[in-house]
Amino acid sequence: MVVLASLGASPGFMPELPEVEVTRRQIERVLVGRTVADVRTTAPSYFFLTPPRELRARLLGRRVTRLERHGKYLIGHLDDGSRLLLHLGMTGQLVAAPAEPTRPAPARRAGPRSERRAVAFVGDQHTHLVLSFREPGPRLCFRDVRKFGKVAWIPKGAVSERLDKLGPDALRVTGKELFDATRSRSVPIKTVLLDQSVLAGVGNIYADEALFVAKIRSTRPANALSQRESDALVAALRKVLRRSIATGGSTISDFVRPDGSDGGYQDHHLVYGRAGEPCPRCGTPIRRVVLGGRSTHYCPHCQK
DNA sequence: ACCGCACCCTGAGCGC
DNA sequence: TGCGCTCAGGGTGCGG
The missing domain is CATH 1.10.8.50 (Helicase, Ruva Protein; domain 3)
Incomplete structure (x- = not known):
């Protein structure tokens, strides 16, 4: 399987509007029209504005109808009118990964055992969200080394304070x-x-x-x-x-x-x-x- | 309105 | 060689 979208995770990589737009265009093909079959996350943290448990419950069975960008935010529109908000922070990357689970990451030397156990899915320790789909094709992985990224679920009709605060997109501002x-x-x-x-x-x-x-x-x-x-x-x-x-x-x-x-x-x-x-x-x-x-x-x- | 600062987190780079 | 320490880096929110 081909990695459809990935951006370097070097310290020099900082997702601003262009990087987010490039990511959107690549990920759109993977996401739109597909139905969430499984949601894997790491433990609750600052990263999850919506707690992992709730996130999973909200996303299961939902179909993605559209992937929009405003500023540095990606907004996934779901078939029940709710939205999935993604922000890449400083080191976040969205990657289309093979549908078949890859081999487990090698055990790390550092870090307490409890921390390791919190990583509840296959993948490296920086992959905090993995969406699998009913339809054939790659999974979507949200990887973020620094963990400054954000994931949030917004109910149908609800106002997102974060999105609400944003001015016009930099490509449209006059x-x-x-x-x-x-x-x-x-x-x-x-x-x-x-x-x-x-x-x-x-x-x-x-x-x-x-x-x-x-x-x-x-x-x-x-x-x-x-x-x-x-x-x-x-x-x-x-x-x-x-x-x-x-x-x-x-x-x-x-x-x-x-x-x-x-x-x-x-x-x-x-x-x-x-x-x-x-x-x-x-x-x-x-x-x-x-x-x-x-x-x-x-x-x-x-x-x- | 505006400034300074803490916080989130990890890896790189430093001194010892 | 390796350990342990400090700090960069963007966005956000707080207190002053």
């Missing part, structure tokens, strides 16, 4: 919306880009990249941006995100090798992770500062 949202904000413009309630889907990497493309200094007070600059920034975001989705696809198909992080998306980064390297536009060394606890990269010459 320059005017960004401009309006920044009027009362004196924080750095990058902070606003990372604010999921203003626009959804941008993380640390693409914030830096878009600001570079738009030639706007990350630390500029948000309310100092003009309408024109807001338009430019939104256009830059769209360009960077779309391009990353396109190359993300190639990352996926490259991932026959275990080393998924070498797929190439990071080759497209213009400033992120390139502190000290010459700016691709003017050659000035890229500067790195910490902004709101996040590493921030910019060209001190190009970005005003």
Whole structure:
């Protein structure tokens, strides 16, 4: 069986909008139209906003009708009107795995015995959710090394506080919306880009990249941006995100090798992770500062 | 509104 | 060589 979708789990992998969209497109084929026959999880944890026990009861027998994305969230629509919410966090990955159980993971040396026993299904210790289906085909595995990901079940007609808080998707937000949202904000413009309630889907990497493309200094007070600059920034975001989705696809198909992080998306980064390297536009060394606890990269010459 | 900080978790990288 | 320690990293929510 072929692994249909997988993304590198290296420390450098951080699912933002493009990675989540690429995942959605791949996983959609595995998920939509199929009926949940079994739900395996690890023990209750921060990861499960809906406790594993309840999650299992809610999902069994449900058919997935649609897989939607908003910002960094994946939303599986179920045939009874309820929804399954998935967030990949920092290291989450959705993988289509062979339907036949693979051989058990080798016993780990570390970790108390009780912890090991909590892993109630076959697979490595970082796979926290496995969905099997009635119809033939692969299972869906949610693997997350850091466990910053989230799984939640939302009843039919219920309002999800998490989804409700999100601003427009970063691919759809308009320059005017960004401009309006920044009027009362004196924080750095990058902070606003990372604010999921203003626009959804941008993380640390693409914030830096878009600001570079738009030639706007990350630390500029948000309310100092003009309408024109807001338009430019939104256009830059769209360009960077779309391009990353396109190359993300190639990352996926490259991932026959275990080393998924070498797929190439990071080759497209213009400033992120390139502190000290010459700016691709003017050659000035890229500067790195910490902004709101996040590493921030910019060209001190190009970005005003 | 906004800032600083703790929390979630593991692996990498460090010093000894 | 190996142990044990610290901390990065994104998103979120808290208190001030």
